[in-house]
Amino acid sequence: GEDVEQSLFLSVREGDSSVINCTYTDSSSTYLYWYKQEPGAGLQLLTYIFSNMDMKQDQRLTVLLNKKDKHLSLRIADTQTGDSAIYFCAEIYNQGGKLIFGQGTELSVKP
Amino acid sequence: NAGVMQNPRHLVRRRGQEARLRCSPVKGHSHVYWYRQLPEEGLKFMVYLQKENIIDESGMPKERFSAEFPKEGPSILRIQQVVRGDSAAYFCASSGLSGGGYEQYFGPGTRLTVT
Numbered sequence: 185g186e187d188v189e190q191s192l193f194l195s196v197r198e199g200d201s202s203v204i205n206c207t208y209t210d211s212s213s214t215y216l217y218w219y220k221q222e223p224g225a226g227l228q229l230l231t232y233i234f235s236n237m238d239m240k241q242d243q244r245l246t247v248l249l250n251k252k253d254k255h256l257s258l259r260i261a262d263t264q265t266g267d268s269a270i271y272f273c274a275e276i277y278n279q280g281g282k283l284i285f286g287q288g289t290e291l292s293v294k295p
Numbered sequence: 296n297a298g299v300m301q302n303p304r305h306l307v308r309r310r311g312q313e314a315r316l317r318c319s320p321v322k323g324h325s326h327v328y329w330y331r332q333l334p335e336e337g338l339k340f341m342v343y344l345q346k347e348n349i350i351d352e353s354g355m356p357k358e359r360f361s362a363e364f365p366k367e368g369p370s371i372l373r374i375q376q377v378v379r380g381d382s383a384a385y386f387c388a389s390s391g392l393s394g395g396g397y398e399q400y401f402g403p404g405t406r407l408t409v410t
Contacts (some may be wrong), residue, residue: 202347219401225404226403226404227386227401228401229399229400229401232398235373266401272337272338277340280350281350281351281399282328282343282351282354283328283338284340285330285337285339285386287337287409
């Protein structure tokens with residue numbers, strides 16, 4: 185099936201860690217992605233993870249993948265006000281070119 | 296976004312008119328994807344094209360919508376006889392290869408408003 189679910193809102197204080205969660209349904213997904221969208225802008229690819237990995241770290245970003253539960257998370261360490269945006273997780277569908285996106289999680293960072 | 300260009304950035308059309316949205320992929324990319332984002336929603340896949348070929352159009356509405364990616368020039372998403380429900384942001388993405396592990400770079404989008 186094609187379904188990716190995310191919680192809609194997350195609010196954190198500047199300097200805290202943010203954890204954005206995502207569940208997906210396509211067990212054949214080989215790659216999972218995190219994109220960031222700022223107001224009025226396009227999508228910026230933040231990171232992606234291959235399905236045979238459990239974790240990927242890239243500077244302040246940590247991606248965790250639980251393939252058994254089809255659960256993906258994005259952790260942002262030391263969250264800054266500039267991190268305020270909508271974060272989308274996406275899976276590649278059936279190993280083709282089509283990305284299936286979640287609804288997006290709006291991250292609000294308060295000073 | 297690694298250089299995907301879309302124009303126009305904003306487009307206003309009256310009901311019944313035609314809308315043409317253009318996308319120039321990153322130089323050297325031969326795979327183009329169109330997605331639609333309705334207000335307060337995530338992105339929904341519409342169509343995947345390679346040069347002169349439609350690979351997957353499973354997300355395209357059956358009527359009024361068409362897409363092409365000619366040998367020369369940009370990819371075009373065409374919406375005939377627009378209706379208010381077509382108001383959305385339309386994003387184009389491109390990649391050098393297809394499938395998992397190959398980043399899709401997104402353009403800034405075209406925001407279509409139908410009055």
